[in-house]
Amino acid sequence: MGAVVVEGLTKDFSGVTVLQHINLDIKEGEFFALLGPSGCGKTTTMRCIAGFEKPTSGRIKLGDQVVNDLAPNERNCGMVFQSYALFPHMNVFDNVAYSLNIKQLRKSNLFKKLGVYTRMFNSKLVKYPKEMKQKVMDVLAYVELTDHAHKLTSELSGGQQQRVALARALVMEPQVLLMDEPLSNLDQKLRHTMRNTIRKMQQDLKITTIFVTHDQEEAMSMADRVAVMKDGQILQIGTPTDLYSNPQSPFIADFVGTSNILPGTFLKHEAGITTVKIGNQEIKSVTKTDQQDVQVIIRPENIKVLEEASITDDNSFEGTIEVATYLGSTVRYEMKVGDYRLIADTIYESGHRILQEGYKVRLGVSPERVLLI
């Protein structure tokens, strides 16, 4: 039994289909990323799971319960929004205590009697029970915000606000944590730190988490499994290494990492090796194929760039350097090979020379590293 199961989820907005038959089976305690370009339907999928959108068809299960007809507050999902959606007029403590407060009032059926609006929006009037206070302070300690508990959220930095949003979701002890692009408002350095914080927290708490992002590096570095979406459909689901080494379409090869993608024509298959023609070059691959027209996929780090004299095995081609970009630990070469352009990433060792524009090189790639789709 999966922790979150989505079966045949379809969603139309005014007759326009934005999700087409989405199937997901997310395991208990899994960190699952939904990855895809802007507009592909990630947020809509998430909102259907959380109950903010009603599916046009399909089923959503949390544990063994079908939740299609449950309101968001009956689903036990914690949600962290891209905008954080914090209350700027409340301090950190009250932002985190807010949902607990509502839950408690609902439970005790005092919602109307006590003038809930006064209680909710003028937090100074609120007397929190001791256990609630403790719980909020524990969560704030967990996200390292104890010292900021009484600051207004509008006085916090982006990273601190992000942690308030996280604390607010966690304090409810949700069955599933849903995070929609939670890091997109942060600068690059903070994004890296928060990636680690979120991943560590998820592992500590073993909380089933769905994380939406359009940043492949974020998805690949954080998630146990990633679903790649495009145009309202899921194209492939796999572990990060699966997706990287066995992309099932050129779109995924390009979206997950960088790839050289070249059109090829099948020539022959002999002794476990397929030979394909690209322009007037032949290239060998260990991938079996029964297609005539193939896409040849080569990752930049799998191309060796050698000085022209050092001719190697079969899979080697002549090329000319067009652009060399020094990136610290690596050098990226963009090269012209026949009618095509190839990108190669080579490790830079100090003292090595960087080959400049116009330099003739020999490129080599092992048949094991040539993928045919």
Ligand SMILES: Nc1ncnc2c1ncn2[C@@H]1O[C@H](COP(=O)(O)OP(=O)(O)OP(=O)(O)O)[C@@H](O)[C@H]1O
């Ligand atoms: N309430 C709505 N009414 C009509 N169309 C909508 C609504 N919400 C989303 N859409 C459309 O559904 C499609 C998917 O939107 P969604 O917000 O799920 O994309 P996304 O993958 O989250 O994109 P982004 O990365 O930009 O956040 C888009 O074409 C969008 O315009």
Ligand SMILES: [Mg+2]
């Ligand atoms: Mg979105």
